[in-house]
Amino acid sequence: MATAALDIAVRRPKRESRWRRALRRHPTIVFGGTILGLMVLIAIFAPYLGTVDPQSVSPARRLRWPQEQWWFGTDMMGRDVYSRTLYGARISLIVGLGAAALATAGGLLLGLLTGFIRWFDAVLMRVMDGLMAIPAVLLAIALMALTKASLENVIIAIAIAELPRVTRLVRGIVLTLREQPYVEAATAAGTPLLRTLFKHILPNTLAPLLVQGTFVCASAMITEAILSFIGAGTPPNIPSWGNIMSEARSIFQVAWYIVLFPGVFLSLTVLSVNLLGDGLRDLLDPRLSRRL
Amino acid sequence: MFAYVVRRILATVPVMGVVAVFVFALLHLTPGDPAVMIAGDIATEADIAAIRAKLGLDESLHIQFGTWIGSLLRGDLGISIFTNLPVTRLIEQRLEPTLALTVTTLIVSLAIAIPLGVVAAWKAGTWIDSAVMTFAVLGFSVPVFVLGLVLILVFSLSLDWLPVQGYTPIRQGFGPFLANIILPSVTLGVVYAALIARITRATMLDVLAQDYIRTAEAKGLGTGAVLLGHALKNASVPIVTVVGIGIALLISGAIVTETVFAIPGLGRLTVDGILKRDYPIIQGMVLLFSGIYVLINLLVDLSYMFLDPRIRY
Numbered sequence: 001m002a003t004a005a006l007d008i009a010v011r012r013p014k015r016e017s018r019w020r021r022a023l024r025r026h027p028t029i030v031f032g033g034t035i036l037g038l039m040v041l042i043a044i045f046a047p048y049l050g051t052v053d054p055q056s057v058s059p060a061r062r063l064r065w066p067q068e069q070w071w072f073g074t075d076m077m078g079r080d081v082y083s084r085t086l087y088g089a090r091i092s093l094i095v096g097l098g099a100a101a102l103a104t105a106g107g108l109l110l111g112l113l114t115g116f117i118r119w120f121d122a123v124l125m126r127v128m129d130g131l132m133a134i135p136a137v138l139l140a141i142a143l144m145a146l147t148k149a150s151l152e153n154v155i156i157a158i159a160i161a162e163l164p165r166v167t168r169l170v171r172g173i174v175l176t177l178r179e180q181p182y183v184e185a186a187t188a189a190g191t192p193l194l195r196t197l198f199k200h201i202l203p204n205t206l207a208p209l210l211v212q213g214t215f216v217c218a219s220a221m222i223t224e225a226i227l228s229f230i231g232a233g234t235p236p237n238i239p240s241w242g243n244i245m246s247e248a249r250s251i252f253q254v255a256w257y258i259v260l261f262p263g264v265f266l267s268l269t270v271l272s273v274n275l276l277g278d279g280l281r282d283l284l285d286p287r288l289s290r291r292l
Numbered sequence: 293m294f295a296y297v298v299r300r301i302l303a304t305v306p307v308m309g310v311v312a313v314f315v316f317a318l319l320h321l322t323p324g325d326p327a328v329m330i331a332g333d334i335a336t337e338a339d340i341a342a343i344r345a346k347l348g349l350d351e352s353l354h355i356q357f358g359t360w361i362g363s364l365l366r367g368d369l370g371i372s373i374f375t376n377l378p379v380t381r382l383i384e385q386r387l388e389p390t391l392a393l394t395v396t397t398l399i400v401s402l403a404i405a406i407p408l409g410v411v412a413a414w415k416a417g418t419w420i421d422s423a424v425m426t427f428a429v430l431g432f433s434v435p436v437f438v439l440g441l442v443l444i445l446v447f448s449l450s451l452d453w454l455p456v457q458g459y460t461p462i463r464q465g466f467g468p469f470l471a472n473i474i475l476p477s478v479t480l481g482v483v484y485a486a487l488i489a490r491i492t493r494a495t496m497l498d499v500l501a502q503d504y505i506r507t508a509e510a511k512g513l514g515t516g517a518v519l520l521g522h523a524l525k526n527a528s529v530p531i532v533t534v535v536g537i538g539i540a541l542l543i544s545g546a547i548v549t550e551t552v553f554a555i556p557g558l559g560r561l562t563v564d565g566i567l568k569r570d571y572p573i574i575q576g577m578v579l580l581f582s583g584i585y586v587l588i589n590l591l592v593d594l595s596y597m598f599l600d601p602r603i604r605y
Binding site for chain 2: 126127129130131133134135136137138139141142143144145146218222225226229230231232245249252253256259260263266267270271274275278
C-alpha cells in the first residue's frame, strides 16, 4: 500500500504534459486564448454566419431594434448591424495583429542595432525620447492627419506610435545581455557581430517581445477604434467597430443598440488579448509578473 | 542637488527639440503637396496657392524651419487656417474645460486607485484582491468612448440623474459644474485608475514583504499605521512614476472624452483641427500636449528627492 501511494505521488507530475500544466497554472491564457480564437473564427467565417452584405443599404427598414430577423437591429441606413459587427472583427484583428507585428519587428531591429552600435544608440534614443513625449494616440492621430485614410495607413501610424516603447524594451535587454560572459566569450572567439546578434541575443528577446506584442496588439485595437470614432481612421466605407460606433453616435439617444454591440465585441476582444498577454507574461517572465 | 535639478531641466531641451522637429516635419512629410491636402478635393488653384503662401511653403525648407522655430520661441504657434485666429488664442479659449476635466479626473482616479491597490496588496490572494485585479484588467480593455456612452446610457438616459453632455464653467456654480463633469471624469479616469491600482498593488506587495514591515507589526503598530505610514510611503516612488507616465493616457483619453461629452476643450480643438486638416492647430496641439507631458514627468523626477530622502544626486 505504501509503495502504491508512493508510486502515485511520483508518477502524477509525469502524466501531465508541460503544456497542460502551464495552461492549468495560467487560466488567463486559456480564457483569453479561447475568446480571441472565437473572434478569429468569426472574422474568418463572417460570410457564412448568417450575415448579409454589411454595406447593403435599405432605407425601408431603417433603425429596427434587435429582433428575430435582425439580431443586432439595423442602423440609420437600414444596414444589418449583426453583419457589420461580424465583418468588423476582421478590421480590428488585422489592425491589431498588423500593428503589433510591424512595431515589434521594427522595434526588434532598432533595439538590436542600438544595443551594439554606440553612435546609432546615441542618435536614435534621443529621437525615441522625443517621440515618446508625444502621447501615442495623439501621435497616431497626427500621422493620420497627414495621409489619406486607408487601412494600411492606420496600421503604419499606430505601429510608429508604439515603436519607441518596443525599441526601448529590446535595447534594455540587449544592453544587459551584452555584458554577459557568454556573449563576451563569443565576441572574444571572433564571432561576427551579426552572428552574435542572431544566435546569442535575438532568442533571448523573443519571450518579452511576445508579451509586449500582445499589449501593443490590444492598444492598437483601441487606437484604431478611437481613430475611426473621431473620424480620422479607417475609411467610412469599411465597417470597422470604430466606424459603426462613430456613425451611430449622433443617434445614440434613440438607437443605442448600434453602439452597444460593436462596443461589447471590441471590449471583449481587447480583454482577451490583455488576458493572454498577462498570462504569457506570468508564464514566460516570472520576474516581471511579480511587479505588475 | 541644485546641479541635478539644472541638469534634469536641461535634459528636457533636446526632447522638446525632437518633438519640435517632428512637428515641423509633420507638414513636410506629407506625401504630395500639403497645400493640396489641406485645401481638400474641391479647391481651386487659387485656394491652394493662398494656403501655400499662408503657411510659407514657398520658401526653402531651412528658411521655413528657421522662421518656424523663431516664432515658436516667441510663443507664436501660427495662425489657424480656417478660423484665422492665432493658435495660442484658440488654446487660451479652450484651456479651462480641459484643465477642469483632467484635474477632476486626476483627483477622482487617485482617490479610488491608491486605496484599492493598497487593500488588494494587503489582502493579497483573497477575493478582494481578485476583484481589484479584475477591475484593473477590465479598465484597460473597455475603450474610453464605449465606457462614456454606456455611462450616458445608464445615468443620463435611463436614470436621468445627470446631464447627457456639455460643460458648465465652475464660476457658474459648483453644483452644475459637478453634474456635468462627473461622468466625463469617471469615463476618463477608469483606465488611469486601473493603471495606478495595478502599480500600487505590485509595489505594495514588494514593500510589505520586507523585514521592517514585520518589525513595525511586531512592535504593535496598528494596521493603518503600518500600511500608510511605513509601506505606502516607501512604495511612493514607483507609484508617482506611473502617475507621471499615465498622464499620456489622460491626454489621449481627454481628446476622446471631450468628443463623447461635447466638452469645448483642447481635445475638441484637436479633433476639429484634424478633421479640417488645420495643420497649425494640429502642430500646436501636439507641441502643447507633449510639452505638458514632459513638464509633468520632470516634476515627477524632481519629486523623488522629497519622497525618498535616500535618493541623492
